[in-house]
Amino acid sequence: MSDVTVTLPDGSELSVPEESSVEDVAYEIGPGLGSDTVAGVVDGDLVDKAEEVADGDRLVIVTEGSDEYLQVLRHSAAHVFAQALQRRHPEAELTIGPPTDEGFYYDVAGVDLDESDLDEIEAEMAEIIEADYDIERVERSWETAFDIYADNEYKQEILETEAADEETVSFYVQDDWQDLCRGPHVDSTGDIGAVKLLNVSSSYWRGDEENDTLTRVHGTAFESEDDLDEFIERREEAKERDHRKIGTEMDLFSVPDHSPGCVHFHPDGMAIRRELEEYIREKNDELGYDEVWTPELNKAELWKPTGHYDTFTESGEMFNWEQDDTEYGLKPMNCANHAHVYDSDTHSYRDLPIRLSEFGTCYRNEQSGELSGLFRVRGFTQDDGHAFIHPEQIKEEIRGTLGVVRDIYGDFGFDISYKLETRGDDAVGSEEIWANATDALKAALESEGLEYDIEAGEAAFYGPKIGIDAHDAIGREWTVGTVQLDFNIPRRLDLTYVGEDNEEHHPVMVHRALLGTFERFMGIMIEHFKGNFPTWLAPEQVRILPISEDQLGYAHRIKNELDGFRVEVDDRDWTIGRKIRAGHDDRVPYMLVVGGDEAEAGTVSVRDRFEDEADDVDPERFRDHLATEVESRTLDPDFVD
Numbered sequence: 001m002s003d004v005t006v007t008l009p010d011g012s013e014l015s016v017p018e019e020s021s022v023e024d025v026a027y028e029i030g031p032g033l034g035s036d037t038v039a040g041v042v043d044g045d046l047v048d049k050a051e052e053v054a055d056g057d058r059l060v061i062v063t064e065g066s067d068e069y070l071q072v073l074r075h076s077a078a079h080v081f082a083q084a085l086q087r088r089h090p091e092a093e094l095t096i097g098p099p100t101d102e103g104f105y106y107d108v109a110g111v112d113l114d115e116s117d118l119d120e121i122e123a124e125m126a127e128i129i130e131a132d133y134d135i136e137r138v139e140r141s142w143e144t145a146f147d148i149y150a151d152n153e154y155k156q157e158i159l160e161t162e163a164a165d166e167e168t169v170s171f172y173v174q175d176d177w178q179d180l181c182r183g184p185h186v187d188s189t190g191d192i193g194a195v196k197l198l199n200v201s202s203s204y205w206r207g208d209e210e211n212d213t214l215t216r217v218h219g220t221a222f223e224s225e226d227d228l229d230e231f232i233e234r235r236e237e238a239k240e241r242d243h244r245k246i247g248t249e250m251d252l253f254s255v256p257d258h259s260p261g262c263v264h265f266h267p268d269g270m271a272i273r274r275e276l277e278e279y280i281r282e283k284n285d286e287l288g289y290d291e292v293w294t295p296e297l298n299k300a301e302l303w304k305p306t307g308h309y310d311t312f313t314e315s316g317e318m319f320n321w322e323q324d325d326t327e328y329g330l331k332p333m334n335c336a337n338h339a340h341v342y343d344s345d346t347h348s349y350r351d352l353p354i355r356l357s358e359f360g361t362c363y364r365n366e367q368s369g370e371l372s373g374l375f376r377v378r379g380f381t382q383d384d385g386h387a388f389i390h391p392e393q394i395k396e397e398i399r400g401t402l403g404v405v406r407d408i409y410g411d412f413g414f415d416i417s418y419k420l421e422t423r424g425d426d427a428v429g430s431e432e433i434w435a436n437a438t439d440a441l442k443a444a445l446e447s448e449g450l451e452y453d454i455e456a457g458e459a460a461f462y463g464p465k466i467g468i469d470a471h472d473a474i475g476r477e478w479t480v481g482t483v484q485l486d487f488n489i490p491r492r493l494d495l496t497y498v499g500e501d502n503e504e505h506h507p508v509m510v511h512r513a514l515l516g517t518f519e520r521f522m523g524i525m526i527e528h529f530k531g532n533f534p535t536w537l538a539p540e541q542v543r544i545l546p547i548s549e550d551q552l553g554y555a556h557r558i559k560n561e562l563d564g565f566r567v568e569v570d571d572r573d574w575t576i577g578r579k580i581r582a583g584h585d586d587r588v589p590y591m592l593v594v595g596g597d598e599a600e601a602g603t604v605s606v607r608d609r610f611e612d613e614a615d616d617v618d619p620e621r622f623r624d625h626l627a628t629e630v631e632s633r634t635l636d637p638d639f640v641d
């Protein structure tokens with residue numbers, strides 16, 4: 001019998017007899033690891049521990065401590081849900097039930113469920129977990145499987161499509177219940193520490209609106225009750241911070257039915273966006289970018305040489321149509337237009353870097369079911385930029401950009417982390433070009449002393465990328481800015497500069513976005529600040545509250561003195577207590593209370609959003625402070641200490 005050789009995570013190689021399973025390999029490494037093995041990851045795919053390894057496989061053994069363990073546990077929780085559901089509702093037809101980042105869901109047919117049904121199903125799940133049934137993998141012939149699902153057209157369709165060429169298929173069995181499934185799963189139902197069903201929604205079979213409507217039940221599972229409690233707390237906190245809710249309360253934006261996925265910024269939302277735009281313009285100036293504007297409407301041929309056309313039409317993301325025998329499209333990215341601006345002139349190596357920035361509005365056809373507030377949209381404006389440089393400038397260019405990125409996220413109070421996304425299956429350009437570009441990004445990150453994770457195979461098709469993740473006030477991570485190195489598009493478009501040697505060379509193209517898109521960044525910011533924007537961003541920075549009608553004139557004089565800031569006078573016929581509460585509800589950083597005494601003395605009482613107060617304040621001193629606070633983009637109002 002010959003051996004097969006697998007590569008382990010530390011890079012070492014291990015030879016095992018042919019037909020060895022993942023579990024056999026684990027026992028080969030050590031008996032302790034063998035008995036702890038739950039599953040394996042073979043070349044990036046999570047598999048059952050009974051799966052045979054093949055020569056050349058990259059193998060990771062999954063045990064309780066592994067990152068992938070929670071995924072396995074949640075998939076098992078989805079099975080426990082399905083078993084519990086069928087105990088209570090035998091007529092329910094199962095379709096698919098995968099784990100997700102937050103837990104799991106199961107899509108079912110033939111049963112009417114709403115949230116009031118979840119408690120009894122959850123109680124049934126608790127009994128199944130308590131009973132601690134072994135979870136066993138069983139191989140059955142394709143025909144047997146097809147017969148088992150005589151009354152379930154969805155499972156039959158899975159067998160006829162995904163498993164059409166298989167002689168046998170795997171089932172996972174617990175107690176008297178089973179599910180057609182690839183696995184992997186935990187050893188027994190008792191291994192699931194804590195479960196919770198979260199909500200009921202509807203979905204379409206295979207995600208296609210033309211197909212049957214199914215009922216989707218979302219749940220989550222953890223190793224312990226403590227972990228579950230923490231998750232529920234975070235979820236409640238996230239709900240309170242939901243940017244759609246706060247955006248409506250503060251009247252910042254809307255996404256009306258007549259413009260699906262396309263955001264309308266209302267005056268107060270636009271005030272914030274303008275501040276962001278000015279801020280990014282300053283940063284672009286600092287980095288040496290020249291601002292351009294390029295059109296949204298172009299002939300589709302613009303994106304053919306760059307590869308965008310194929311990529312975006314294949315994924316269905318491109319808005320394109322035929323008009324007067326010509327194919328047109330809305331730009332899904334700004335790269336090709338910026339390349340055109342570069343190419344409209346000849347350049348010498350002395351001119352480089354040439355850096356072009358644009359608040360570029362792009363459109364991508366996200367599925368209507370996926371659209372959500374400011375996070376999943378069809379129309380969006382990137383704070384995009386492209387630098388055209390020669391190869392010796394790569395490290396400095398990337399370092400400079402990363403430095404500014406660090407400043408920016410510091411100004412918003414985000415911690416950041418970095419990830420390096422490398423070559424994926426859809427990559428264009430040679431392996432060598434990619435390797436050079438990836439090494440250059442690594443060198444820039446390392447020379448800045450930045451730690452980063454590697455996300456293998458995640459980069460967009462034209463070059464490796466540094467992704468910047470912002471960590472928000474409740475610990476969530478959002479990918480925001482990106483810096484991508486591209487040796488491919490300049491070749492494909494034959495962009496050139498004349499080198500010192502008088503020969504033509506291709507520049508290197510750096511694609512970068514500092515915030516990502518204004519829409520998404522606004523949503524992230526609303527949730528991060530819970531609507532309590534720093535003074536420089538707040539749509540209403542100061543509200544003046546006259547105690548009675550007699551001080552209205554004085555209130556307006558103070559407002560005039562604060563010219564240049566966003567100031568309102570609350571002239572409603574309300575008590576001062578009610579006006580103060582309204583000011584807090586409206587998340588105004590500063591309130592200036594003016595009564596008879598203040599009007600007479602020519603002073604104001606300052607109240608900030610933390611309910612700190614200062615009396616007898618000279619309005620000029622307040623104005624000077626406000627100017628400093630706004631200019632230095634201080635995170636919290638700090639006039640009153």
Ligand SMILES: [Zn+2]
Pocket residue numbers: 075079097179180181182183
């Ligand atoms: Zn399953």
Ligand SMILES: [Zn+2]
Pocket residue numbers: 333334335386511512
């Ligand atoms: Zn680009």
